[in-house]
Amino acid sequence: MANAEELKRETIKRIVPYSPGKSSAEVMAELGIEKVTKLASNENPLGPSPLAVEAIREMAPQSHIYPDPQCTELTEELAARLEVEPETIVVGRGSDEILHYLGLAFVDPGDNLVFSDPPFAIYLYTARLMAAEEVMVPSRDFRHDLEAMAEAANERTKLIFISNPYNPLGTIVTADEVAAFMDAVPETCIVVFDEAYFEYVDDPSYPDTLALVRDNARCAVLRTFSKAYALAGLRIGYGIAPPDIAGALKQVREPFNVASTAQVAALASLRDPEQVPRSVANNRAGKQYLYKQFDEMGLQYIPTQANFIFVEVGIDSAECFDQLMRRGVTVRTGEIFGYPKWIRVTIGTPEENETFISALREVLS
Numbered sequence: 024m025a026n027a028e029e030l031k032r033e034t035i036k037r038i039v040p041y042s043p044g045k046s047s048a049e050v051m052a053e054l055g056i057e058k059v060t061k062l063a064s065n066e067n068p069l070g071p072s073p074l075a076v077e078a079i080r081e082m083a084p085q086s087h088i089y090p091d092p093q094c095t096e097l098t099e100e101l102a103a104r105l106e107v108e109p110e111t112i113v114v115g116r117g118s119d120e121i122l123h124y125l126g127l128a129f130v131d132p133g134d135n136l137v138f139s140d141p142p143f144a145i146y147l148y149t150a151r152l153m154a155a156e157e158v159m160v161p162s163r164d165f166r167h168d169l170e171a172m173a174e175a176a177n178e179r180t181k182l183i184f185i186s187n188p189y190n191p192l193g194t195i196v197t198a199d200e201v202a203a204f205m206d207a208v209p210e211t212c213i214v215v216f217d218e219a220y221f222e223y224v225d226d227p228s229y230p231d232t233l234a235l236v237r238d239n240a241r242c243a244v245l246r247t248f249s250k251a252y253a254l255a256g257l258r259i260g261y262g263i264a265p266p267d268i269a270g271a272l273k274q275v276r277e278p279f280n281v282a283s284t285a286q287v288a289a290l291a292s293l294r295d296p297e298q299v300p301r302s303v304a305n306n307r308a309g310k311q312y313l314y315k316q317f318d319e320m321g322l323q324y325i326p327t328q329a330n331f332i333f334v335e336v337g338i339d340s341a342e343c344f345d346q347l348m349r350r351g352v353t354v355r356t357g358e359i360f361g362y363p364k365w366i367r368v369t370i371g372t373p374e375e376n377e378t379f380i381s382a383l384r385e386v387l388s
């Protein structure tokens with residue numbers, strides 16, 4: 024009898040299953056501790072809006088009913104707020120799912136996808152899932168090298184992914200750079216601006232990519248409720264793209280992809296005027312605190328436009344990770360991104376940031 028290894032699609036053999044690292048529960052059980060400071064996944068430490076929690080509670084008894092497949096109310100609310108047509112919006116189970124749909128809708132075997140190295144894991148996954156070639160362009164000075172990415176794109180390029188801000192490095196590409204890039208890339212490919220962290224950006228040169236959507240440029244913009252809106256556990260995000268591109272994504276979308284609780288929680292979060300400012304203010308204060316600590320410790324870091332910081336610890340990152348974990352703090356190792364002496368740390372609450380810094384001081388002393 025043939026085993027699954029022989030039956031598998033050839034391209035699937037290239038997919039390395041996503042490794043989330045140890046869960047807080049696993050770390051607590053292993054170390055016999057009661058609390059873990061999890062600064063590993065760029066989650067929002069403040070948690071969801073109370074209005075979202077209330078909306079989930081109200082929706083819970085309706086859980087036997089399939090959700091609205093079109094996410095009608097949420098789509099209309101987003102369209103009004105973003106000043107785009109509702110037909111340009113596609114809601115998914117996280118923006119990850121929209122990335123997946125971009126692959127399903129547009130990528131044939133043998134096409135290629137262009138993105139920066141180090142990549143966000145799902146870009147690599149999408150390329151491999153679709154039997155496409157991944158064309159990874161090395162980042163330069165911790166930023167996307169858009170000139171090199173435009174040069175790397177050719178007539179087989181279907182999608183170009185730009186993580187802006189760039190996970191894991193925290194940098195952005197600017198409006199001027201994006202304008203030049205859009206002129207330089209082949210007309211046959213779709214430029215995907217992955218803006219999972221855009222609410223945290225305070226650099227005024229950040230591009231207005233929704234203007235590109237309104238102009239029907241060959242692009243898609245991805246946003247999420249996982250970060251500033253703190254709904255990562257409910258899995259909800261969305262894409263905004265010109266109607267022909269959005270229409271193709273809707274063709275491949277699963278009928279009931281987004282849970283009712285996620286839809287109402289997202290809507291309630293949008294209507295909470297305090298949710299984003301509160302998250303952004305905490306992030307800004309945490310960033311300044313961490314910068315100051317890193318400066319005092321003589322550690323190099325990349326100034327960030329997101330809710331995480333990439334910092335050079337100067338020792339083996341896996342060892343640093345291990346030592347921090349033993350002190351109840353989890354982060355991401357830089358090794359997985361090709362930076363063996365760096366770590367990526369999510370900006371937490373003031374208390375979490377202090378816990379992390381005192382653990383890091385101990386580890387590096």
Ligand SMILES: Cc1ncc(COP(=O)(O)O)c(C=O)c1O
Binds near residue numbers: 116186190247249258
């Ligand atoms: C660059 C980037 N894009 C997309 C996502 C996916 O977010 P979601 O939770 O909406 O699937 C993340 C999550 O960490 C991310 O870092």
